[in-house]
Amino acid sequence: MNLFFIFSAKYLFLLVILIAGVYFLRQPRDVQKKIVIFSLISLPVIYLLAILAGHIYYDPRPFVVGNFTPLIPHAADNGFPSDHALLVSAVAAIIVYFHRRVGAVLWVLALIVSLARVYVGVHHLVDIIGSLIISL
Numbered sequence: 214m215n216l217f218f219i220f221s222a223k224y225l226f227l228l229v230i231l232i233a234g235v236y237f238l239r240q241p242r243d244v245q246k247k248i249v250i251f252s253l254i255s256l257p258v259i260y261l262l263a264i265l266a267g268h269i270y271y272d273p274r275p276f277v278v279g280n281f282t283p284l285i286p287h288a289a290d291n292g293f294p295s296d297h298a299l300l301v302s303a304v305a306a307i308i309v310y311f312h313r314r315v316g317a318v319l320w321v322l323a324l325i326v327s328l329a330r331v332y333v334g335v336h337h338l339v340d341i342i343g344s345l346i347i348s349l
Contacts, residue, residue, distance in 0.1 A: 215284060217329075218284070218329040218332040218333055219284050219285055219329075219333060221325050221326055221329035222284075222285055222297070222326065222329035222330050222332070222333045222335070223285055225301075225322060225325060225326045225329070226297050226300060226301050226326050228322060229300075229301045229304055229305065229319055229322050229323060229326070230300075230304065232315065232318065232319060232322075233304045233307075233308050233319065236308060236311075236312065236315050240311075244311065247311070248307065248311060251307055251310065252307055255303070255306075255307060256303060256307075259299065259303050259347055259348055262347045263294050263296075263299050263344070263347050266293065266294055266343060266347060267291055267293055267294060270293050270343070271291050271293065272291060272292045272293035272337055272339060272340055273289070273291070273292065274287065274289055274290070274292045274334075274335055274336070274337075275292070275331075275334050275335070275336065275337055276289070276334045276335065277289045279334075281334065282334075283333055283334035283335050284332075284333035284334055285333050285335060287335045292335065292336050292337060292340045293337075293339065293340045293343055294340055294343040294344040294347055295327065295330055295336045295340045295341050295343075295344045296344075297326055297327070297330055298323070298326065298327040298330060298336070298340070298341045298344035298345060298348075299344040299347060299348055301319070301322065301323035301326045301327070302320075302323045302327070302344060302345050302348035302349075303348040304319060304323075305319035305320045305322070305323045305348075306348050306349055327341040327344070327345070328341070
């Protein structure tokens with residue numbers, strides 16, 4: 214079970230990007246243009262909100278507070294918000310706007326990535342919830 218969560222926490226975000234990329238490439242040129250415009254507007258805003266949130270709220274990583282070794286190595290920096298959760302949820306939010314079914318699959322993967330980051334001990338649930346809220 215640990216291997217599933219370790220893999221999900223470290224690498225599953227790549228599958229989200231791959232699926233979104235394949236979806237993008239299979240779309241007609243006009244839809245691709247809309248996705249690019251939507252992404253160029255939303256992703257910088259999401260990124261800036263995440264930076265701002267990280268400066269406003271500091272949440273030490275669970276392994277720092279709990280004095281244990283996480284299942285994956287990680288720096289003992291601010292855990293809020295989760296970059297992995299932010300990325301996958303932002304990608305899922307963009308794609309769901311254009312295709313509900315593909316977006317729903319990406320949201321399921323985003324939740325797995327996010328919960329895996331909690332399971333392996335590098336994030337608190339508040340870090341994940343914050344990322345999900347920011348990405349919406």
